[in-house]
Amino acid sequence: MKIPPSTLCIRLLLSLLVFSSSPAAELPQGGEDLLKPALIKPYGAGAKFEIVPVTERSFKEAQRIQLDRAADHPWDVGAQSRLPRGLAKEDVGIVVFEARAQPFPGESAEKAIAEGTIYLQDNTPPDYAKAATLPFRCTSAWQTFYLAFKLDRDLPAATAALSVQLGAKRQILEMGPLNVIHYGKKVAMKDLPRTTVTYAGREANAPWRQAAHARIEAFRMAPLSLRILDSQKRPAVGAKIGVRQLRNAFGFGSAVTAQWITAKDADGDRYRKVVGECFSRVVFENDLKMEFWEQSLTNAPGSGWNWEQTQQAAAWLKHQNIPMRGHYLSWAPWEPWSEKLRTTPDKIKERILAHIPRITAAVGDRVFEWDAINHLAGWDKNIDDAMGVKFYSEIMQAARAATKQALWVNEDQVFRPGRQQEDYYKRIKLLIADGYKPDGIGNQGHFDSSFLPTPMEMLDNSDRFASLVPALQITEFDVETGGDEELQADYLRDCLLVCYSHPAYTGFLNWGFWEGAHWKPSTALWRKDWSEKPAAKLWRSLVNGTWATKASGRTSDQGEYGVTAHLGLYEISVEFGGKTQIFLAPLTKSSVPFIFTLKP
Numbered sequence: 001m002k003i004p005p006s007t008l009c010i011r012l013l014l015s016l017l018v019f020s021s022s023p024a025a026e027l028p029q030g031g032e033d034l035l036k037p038a039l040i041k042p043y044g045a046g047a048k049f050e051i052v053p054v055t056e057r058s059f060k061e062a063q064r065i066q067l068d069r070a071a072d073h074p075w076d077v078g079a080q081s082r083l084p085r086g087l088a089k090e091d092v093g094i095v096v097f098e099a100r101a102q103p104f105p106g107e108s109a110e111k112a113i114a115e116g117t118i119y120l121q122d123n124t125p126p127d128y129a130k131a132a133t134l135p136f137r138c139t140s141a142w143q144t145f146y147l148a149f150k151l152d153r154d155l156p157a158a159t160a161a162l163s164v165q166l167g168a169k170r171q172i173l174e175m176g177p178l179n180v181i182h183y184g185k186k187v188a189m190k191d192l193p194r195t196t197v198t199y200a201g202r203e204a205n206a207p208w209r210q211a212a213h214a215r216i217e218a219f220r221m222a223p224l225s226l227r228i229l230d231s232q233k234r235p236a237v238g239a240k241i242g243v244r245q246l247r248n249a250f251g252f253g254s255a256v257t258a259q260w261i262t263a264k265d266a267d268g269d270r271y272r273k274v275v276g277e278c279f280s281r282v283v284f285e286n287d288l289k290m291e292f293w294e295q296s297l298t299n300a301p302g303s304g305w306n307w308e309q310t311q312q313a314a315a316w317l318k319h320q321n322i323p324m325r326g327h328y329l330s331w332a333p334w335e336p337w338s339e340k341l342r343t344t345p346d347k348i349k350e351r352i353l354a355h356i357p358r359i360t361a362a363v364g365d366r367v368f369e370w371d372a373i374n375h376l377a378g379w380d381k382n383i384d385d386a387m388g389v390k391f392y393s394e395i396m397q398a399a400r401a402a403t404k405q406a407l408w409v410n411e412d413q414v415f416r417p418g419r420q421q422e423d424y425y426k427r428i429k430l431l432i433a434d435g436y437k438p439d440g441i442g443n444q445g446h447f448d449s450s451f452l453p454t455p456m457e458m459l460d461n462s463d464r465f466a467s468l469v470p471a472l473q474i475t476e477f478d479v480e481t482g483g484d485e486e487l488q489a490d491y492l493r494d495c496l497l498v499c500y501s502h503p504a505y506t507g508f509l510n511w512g513f514w515e516g517a518h519w520k521p522s523t524a525l526w527r528k529d530w531s532e533k534p535a536a537k538l539w540r541s542l543v544n545g546t547w548a549t550k551a552s553g554r555t556s557d558q559g560e561y562g563v564t565a566h567l568g569l570y571e572i573s574v575e576f577g578g579k580t581q582i583f584l585a586p587l588t589k590s591s592v593p594f595i596f597t598l599k600p
Contacts, residue, residue, distance in 0.1 A: 025193035037177035044077030071167030079164040086157035093182040095147040102172040109140040114173035116166040123161040135450035148192040201455040212501035224565040225593035231600040235559030242573035245548040249567035251281030251507025261313035283325040314366040326367035328374035345386040360403040369406035377423035396436035410442035415453040440471035448480035466504035476511035478523035489534035
């Protein structure tokens with residue numbers, strides 16, 4: 001999902017994250033310091049900047065940045081420096097600096113929190129393409145940050161830059177001289193020091209886990225009861241039974257691309273293999289978005305979007321019995337095309353409302369549900385500035401008339417207290433009051449290590465939104481951890497456990513899985529060479545192991561066999577009389593015993 005970083009609001013809870021690092025970690029030899037170090041130049045209207053003296057550190061001055069209210073966008077306030085030369089894709093390095101938060105007048109030092117995100121980027125508008133994303137969060141004590149990076153793309157010499165974005169929240173940040181140490185490809189990331197992050201509830205014996213596992217047994221499992229009859233319809237006594245889950249009923253999945261589903265090379269083969277083995281639900285990342293879908297119909301040279309290719313990918317998914325979400329029918333934030341029509345809102349309305357019946361008719365039952373409105377709460381500046389918030393009810397009305405598929409709303413930062421969460425909640429209530437209750441509430445779930453909500457908070461938040469609509473889904477999960485692969489795996493594990501254990505959730509989708517086709521390559525589960533990160537191993541161990549029942553045994557004197565299993569589609573193998581026969585059993589909470597009669 002190629003979007004600017006979301007505007008963020010934050011609750012001041014010191015218990016959420018713990019940062020720790022050696023104040024003087026040893027760096028590998030042979031690095032080039034690109035900034036020599038420097039206090040980089042701040043920018044942004046509405047913020048106060050000053051150089052303040054420092055007595056208790058090795059440096060004598062720090063840059064203080066005070067923001068009395070959150071900016072419209074995180075990138076509206078910060079600091080930036082051009083880099084002295086270009087850098088290459090997969091180059092490794094580390095950003096090192098010291099920082100602390102300061103309290104506002106009347107506030108205690110214990111509640112002072114400052115946060116930001118450092119980017120190594122290509123300063124070419126309008127995308128300002130990011131090669132590395134390095135979030136940080138600090139308290140009132142001086143702390144040394146070691147933020148290791150591996151670049152996702154080349155940074156040309158003329159436009160390579162370091163950017164510090166600080167506009168996400170009201171804060172006072174003091175930052176000392178900043179070093180960018182570049183190692184090229186001479187050092188591995190694992191050999192660089194790292195400021196580590198953790199979160200409450202990560203512990204293996206955390207109390208919330210036991211309750212979560214109990215809920216899984218209650219909500220996600222049921223008796224799989226079989227009665228096997230021979231060809232004469234007599235009990236098949238002592239038949240050898242094999243039970244293997246083919247697809248979990250829960251939507252464990254990922255965003256995919258039609259391009260890679262249909263690719264005719266070795267990477268395409270590996271891509272399809274992972275999709276077929278590991279996912280019980282998918283969504284096209286971009287292929288069905290309005291602008292790209294319209295381009296795909298024309299098959300314009302160089303556009304990269306092809307409707308025939310998209311249909312071929314959908315047919316392959318159907319053959320694999322992998323259901324697909326539709327993403328999306330409409331988008332609430334301003335886009336380049338809608339910005340041009342800002343003064344003529346009727347034309348914006350006309351295009352959106354005309355698009356909905358066109359795409360739903362073309363896609364048909366290839367999808368089982370749609371994101372009717374993506375980014376319903378948006379980024380402060382949305383089309384409802386011109387259209388009015390009631391326009392979202394018109395979108396839902398048009399979607400209800402155009403398709404019988406389930407209609408969802410979708411938003412990011414739903415677990416983060418603040419404006420975006422509250423606006424989302426209020427706008428869903430407005431849709432319900434207008435008679436256009438969505439069928440489900442999507443939570444995109446894009447995280448980074450500057451703010452990792454605890455599992456306990458996620459469960460409480462889920463209860464709150466499920467009181468509006470009792471169908472929830474993580475639709476676009478990824479977590480940026482600055483190269484800490486163990487943290488990535490642990491946080492994925494706990495988010496999966498939260499969702500699979502909560503009765504309102506219907507699915508959990510990653511926003512990509514392979515480093516070779518991911519909007520944030522550093523957050524992928526599989527590396528470019530298809531080796532598995534700890535997060536991929538964790539995914540397989542839960543989705544293809546712990547939560548995918550596999551069992552065997554023999555039938556009783558009555559020809560019966562049973563096991564408690566996770567809900568989903570099962571392959572039942574029956575070996576009897578020297579022959580093996582295969583049956584399918586779709587297990588639900590309301591399933592009655594399956595009776596299978598063997599052929600002669």
